[in-house]
Amino acid sequence: MAHSPEKVEEFVCTNCHVTHAGTPVHESPANHNFEAPESCGACGETEFIRTENWVHFHE
Ligand SMILES: [Zn+2]
Numbered sequence: 414m415a416h417s418p419e420k421v422e423e424f425v426c427t428n429c430h431v432t433h434a435g436t437p438v439h440e441s442p443a444n445h446n447f448e449a450p451e452s453c454g455a456c457g458e459t460e461f462i463r464t465e466n467w468v469h470f471h472e
Contacts, residue, residue: 422447428458
């Protein structure tokens with residue numbers, strides 16, 4: 414694998430606060446996003462918040 418490591422966005426389950434790595438979604442070669450998982454593997458919750466927003470959400 415020649416790909417350089419890339420920062421993966423993470424999502425926090427709003428119910429149990431387990432962190433999940435986002436799923437990369439490639440919209441075009443130069444543009445991609447990370448999506449939250451469909452549901453939490455721990456509790457089944459479907460609401461997630463990005464870790465970068467979590468700090469604010471949490472306060
Ligand atoms: Zn959960």
